[in-house]
Amino acid sequence: MSVSRSWKDKMWISSLFYFSLGFFNIMFAWLGMICFVIPILMSMSGREKTFCNSYCGRGQLFTLLGSRKKISLNMDLPAFLKSKWFRYGFLLFFMVMFINMLFATWTVFSGSGSLNEAVRLFWTFDVPWEWANRAGEGIPLWTVQFAYGFYSLMLTSLILGLLSMLIFKPRSWCVYCPMGTATQIICKIKEGEKL
Amino acid sequence: MAISVKKRRQARVLHQDCVACGACVNVCPISAISIYKGIWADVDPKKCIGCSKCERICPPSAITMGVLE
Numbered sequence: 397m398s399v400s401r402s403w404k405d406k407m408w409i410s411s412l413f414y415f416s417l418g419f420f421n422i423m424f425a426w427l428g429m430i431c432f433v434i435p436i437l438m439s440m441s442g443r444e445k446t447f448c449n450s451y452c453g454r455g456q457l458f459t460l461l462g463s464r465k466k467i468s469l470n471m472d473l474p475a476f477l478k479s480k481w482f483r484y485g486f487l488l489f490f491m492v493m494f495i496n497m498l499f500a501t502w503t504v505f506s507g508s509g510s511l512n513e514a515v516r517l518f519w520t521f522d523v524p525w526e527w528a529n530r531a532g533e534g535i536p537l538w539t540v541q542f543a544y545g546f547y548s549l550m551l552t553s554l555i556l557g558l559l560s561m562l563i564f565k566p567r568s569w570c571v572y573c574p575m576g577t578a579t580q581i582i583c584k585i586k587e588g589e590k591l
Numbered sequence: 592m593a594i595s596v597k598k599r600r601q602a603r604v605l606h607q608d609c610v611a612c613g614a615c616v617n618v619c620p621i622s623a624i625s626i627y628k629g630i631w632a633d634v635d636p637k638k639c640i641g642c643s644k645c646e647r648i649c650p651p652s653a654i655t656m657g658v659l660e
Binding site: 439444445448449450455459463472473478483564565566567568569570571573576577579580582583584586587589 | 612617618628629
């Protein structure tokens, strides 16, 4: 096994590291933007779905837990969860929630809203997370609000992925992962394939 | 004298169900699978040994094992 292959296989550590850092300092949530920007840039620049195939730490984590550690019931995914309607619908829902998070950031930036020091799970339940706000006084409040919002998005999707891993095949999250769907759509459009 | 025909299993990808996640690529022991343009997985029929590891790991169950004669 080559050296380059071995570090690529360890990307799951970065995923664990990311969520651990966010537990102690919410500003590390900004690092998650890497997982949003790089797959899109790669698919647009001819690297297709290289991120999903080789670098996705979350996918590797689910493979590690579900396949190698066998913490999975390994059931088949129900047909509706792998239908295009659900996949594209979930991508749209995720984008709307992302815009909603940007709006919350805007309200703090403009002064019309106050900072919510909580992680909102499943876009509904506020979990107190104020200890992780270690941003100094010089740090703009809107960047902290964005960090809370983004970490909420990342943690919610991780929990959804873990639940999918436990019940269905280990990488079932990949079927409806918004980033995976978005990059596949970009590749299809570039190749003139039917969506 | 009857001619014996050896049956061989081989992976087939249902393109419409494939999400191109690459789980099959990573599990294939002889690198017989690649992702075509980021759209779907492609199995090289000359290489596939029919081990069905890809079928077991495929999240949307887009890979089935067919029998070649």
